[in-house]
Amino acid sequence: MIIGLARGILIIAEQGMIIDSVLNALAMPVLAPLGDLVDINREAVVTAYQFGNGLTNLISPTGGVLLAGLAIAQISFGQWLKVIFKLFPILWLVAVIFAAISAAVGI
Secondary structure, eight states, rough: OHHHHHHHHHHHHHHTHHHHHHHHHHHHHHHHHHHHHTOOOOOHHHHHHHHHHHHHHHHHHTTTHHHHHHHTTTOOHHHHHHHHHHHHHHHHHHHHHHHHHHHHHHH
């Protein structure tokens, strides 16, 4: 019963995008000082974090939005992985380039 209650709370938090806010609120106080330590501006740290989060959400089977979208489109997760693994290196390279530009600009 406790596991069911915890899962219900997690589903509500994920669907309401509350869990993302909590994760960001917990991650940024750690990542921002690390960026300061290596002389990378905080905006670049946030940009790199968001790129990583977005790319992970493209392949993570635990993402509710991804699985819901695949279900609506009637695409199996295996078919999705075949397509996204071809596109993923390109998206990763674009994310790396933009993150490097963001770090280099250093406003």
